[in-house]
Amino acid sequence: MRAGVFDSGVGGLTVLKSLVDHNLFDEIIYFGDTARVPYGPKDKNTIIRYSLEALEFFKNFDIDILITACNSVSAYAIQEMQEVAPFPVVGVIEPGVMAVTKRIDPDSLILIIGTNATINSKRYQKMLQKHGYNNLIAKPTPLFVPLVEEEIFSGEILEATMRHYFGDLKPDAVILGCTHFPLIQDAIKSYFHHKTTLIHSGEAIVEHLEQRGLAKPSTTTPTLKFFASENPEKLKKIAQKWLKS
Numbered sequence: 001m002r003a004g005v006f007d008s009g010v011g012g013l014t015v016l017k018s019l020v021d022h023n024l025f026d027e028i029i030y031f032g033d034t035a036r037v038p039y040g041p042k043d044k045n046t047i048i049r050y051s052l053e054a055l056e057f058f059k060n061f062d063i064d065i066l067i068t069a070c071n072s073v074s075a076y077a078i079q080e081m082q083e084v085a086p087f088p089v090v091g092v093i094e095p096g097v098m099a100v101t102k103r104i105d106p107d108s109l110i111l112i113i114g115t116n117a118t119i120n121s122k123r124y125q126k127m128l129q130k131h132g133y134n135n136l137i138a139k140p141t142p143l144f145v146p147l148v149e150e151e152i153f154s155g156e157i158l159e160a161t162m163r164h165y166f167g168d169l170k171p172d173a174v175i176l177g178c179t180h181f182p183l184i185q186d187a188i189k190s191y192f193h194h195k196t197t198l199i200h201s202g203e204a205i206v207e208h209l210e211q212r213g214l215a216k217p218s219t220t221t222p223t224l225k226f227f228a229s230e231n232p233e234k235l236k237k238i239a240q241k242w243l244k245s
């Protein structure tokens, strides 16, 4: 099977890594819209427009499925993409919510973090409420995105940013509702003293694809092809580093 992975930039490599680690496809075409990242501060119409343009790009490949690694795209544009795509389009929000329902008790306090687009769309909140989760705190935490892009995965600046956003919150679970956040999951976990369950979009989507029969593990590591709307060489270099870690 051949899959497409779409992200606003390099962040979706965290989702790609989960797919690769589980050998889920024979070939994966990754496209990052690096010329127009970040999507998180943009409005719904802009995110839909950019996502539909990316969809056109993927029509050049004979893909069996398109995965939108980007939470901001999954929050605002998934339906519009599904309506016109000639292949199934799967976002990361529903898989994230399903991962919660399997692991977390409905009375638990759940903290949802993501970009402004993801949090303001209320997609996670509404879906979780439908499943009986009402003890929710949803917080945009956009400063984590540039920190991760600067490869600040620990240390003082990250600690101060976590203090700024989290204060003395004590959630039972945190939904890492942004492609970048798995790269600082160790720091987030230790901020909450290791008791908190973290929900990671990449791991959630692997579970979702396997359960729905949308992907089968292959016997070999998938072949990867990288494309970017700006500086594809930089994306490839980051991919080499992040996919190894």
Ligand code: DGL
Pocket (backbone or CB within 6 Å): 007, 008, 009, 011, 012, 037, 038, 039, 040, 041, 069, 070, 071, 072, 073, 114, 115, 118, 145, 177, 178, 179, 180
């Ligand atoms: N990929 C985005 C997301 O998961 C984060 C970066 C951006 O704002 O474009 O929401």
